[in-house]
Amino acid sequence: MLIDDITITIKGGDGGNGAVSFMRNAKTAKGGPDGGNGGNGGNIFFQGSTDIFDLGEFRYKKKIAAENGVSGRKQNLYGRNGKNIVVRVPVGTRITEISGKTYEITDTATQVALALGGKGGRGNNEFKSATNQAPMQAEDGTLGEEKVVHLELRLIAEVGFIGFPNAGKSSLLKALTRxxxxxxxxPFTTLEPNLGVLPAGLGGDGIVLGDIPGLMEGASKGRGLGIKFLKHVEKTELLVHCIDSTMEDVVKAYKTVRTEFEKYNKILIAKPEIILLTKTDLVDVNGLEKNINKLKKFEKPVLTISIYSKKSIDDFKKFLRAKLKK
Ligand SMILES: Nc1nc2c(ncn2[C@@H]2O[C@H](COP(=O)(O)OP(=O)(O)OP(=O)(O)O)[C@@H](O)[C@H]2O)c(=O)[nH]1
Ligand SMILES: [Mg+2]
Structure with a gap:
């Protein structure tokens, strides 16, 4: 299931305390102050990943705390800084603080600082002055920031697989991504949208593919799983309309889904779309040819695929990369 909505607590590490200490050794009975500074607390950053597909791991990890800074010690030893934590979330995650401030995680390169660690306190060595050679004073470290944040995965698939139930949409997502x-x-195996990432041919960010639950006639009136999932393809750059090539009437299948689209939102109708005849291993070449020709009247590219043909999968990957220029 796609966990797409969760609230967690994050906390930056506390700063370490500064030390109060005076130099003592065989040569110096009454040395100057040598209390070291405390280390800073670790920060918490968020960073996008295309290898994570949902927020499921946060079900068991509701509180994330970065390491505290270590306190300073005698002989001017500074305390170590607490380690930073980089929390990985899927690209497409929106983070909202209680204050209402939001952050969108849209790429894999940027680190967003969400909870800063506290500052380490100064040791007494830093307080010495001409008039005070033996300060008894040191600072405590400050507390790390603690925040409750709401994480929400907004499916921002660039390519959406749509079509009748059982058309092979999920199989395709599995064949193209991890x-x-x-x-x-x-029918209706998929109850929630699934996301996957097709690695880009040139490296860099991949192409986010979304597999949407099947649509049936009357979906806009609530039949089957309804059409609410279509909100997930509103932002896609390309719709891949999957049609099972073993169907009796592929033209009717196409038109039925398009009609439901139109009822949802006319914007979807205008979106770039290709038609993908699936399961071609189950039909003979002549039958397939006929179906291709019938579908050509819609003036969209008509492609074919079988999850059992590596070549067809590779060709389709190439097509998507070229189409999305990635
Ligand atoms: N022979 C063959 N079977 C396929 C192919 N692609 C999918 N299938 C089979 O078709 C059936 C439906 O596949 P799914 O990927 O679950 O279809 P879906 O479109 O996601 O279906 P819903 O989630 O119900 O909308 C499964 O039994 C698949 O194994 C293919 O290329 N060739
Ligand atoms: Mg499915």
Missing amino acids: AHPKIGNY
Whole structure:
């Protein structure tokens, strides 16, 4: 299931305390102050990842705290800084603080600082002056920031797989990415959208693919799983309309889904779309050719694929990369 909404607490590490100490050794009975400074507390950053697909791990990790800074010690020893924590979240995560301030995680390179660690306190050595050679004073470290943040994964698939139930949408996502959606030989196997990332041919960020639950006639009136999932494809750059090539009437299948689209939002109708005939291993070449020709009248590119043909999968990857220029 796609966990797309969770609240967690994050806390930067506390700063270490400064030390009060005076130099003592065989030569110096009454040395000057040598209390070292405390280390800073660790910060908490958030960074996008395309290898994580949901916020599921935070179900068990509701509080994330960075390490505290270590207190200063005698002989002017500084305390070590607490280690920073980089929390990985899927690209497409929106983080909202209680104050209402929001951050969008849109790439894999940027680190967003969310909870800063406290500052280490100064040791007494830093307080010595001409008039005070033996300060008894040192600072305590300050506390790290603590925040409650709401994480929300907003599915921002660049390519959306849509179509009838059982058309092979999830199988396709599995064949193209490292995602592991549930696949079944029955309608409505997918109950929530799944995301996967097709690595970009040139390196860098991959292409986010979204597999949307199947649509049926009357979905806009609530039949099947309804059409609310279409909100997840509103922002896509390309729709891949999957049609099972073993279907009796592929033209009707196409039109049915488009009609439901239109009822949801006319914007979807205008979106770039390609038609993808799936499961081509199950049909003969002539039948396939006929279906391709019938679908050509919609004046969209008509492609074919079988998850059992590596070549067709590779060709489709190339097509997507070229289309999205990645
Ligand atoms: N022979 C063959 N079977 C396929 C192919 N692609 C998918 N299937 C099978 O078709 C069935 C449906 O596949 P899914 O990927 O679950 O279909 P879906 O479109 O995600 O279905 P919903 O989630 O119900 O909307 C499964 O039994 C798959 O194994 C293919 O290329 N060839
Ligand atoms: Mg599915």
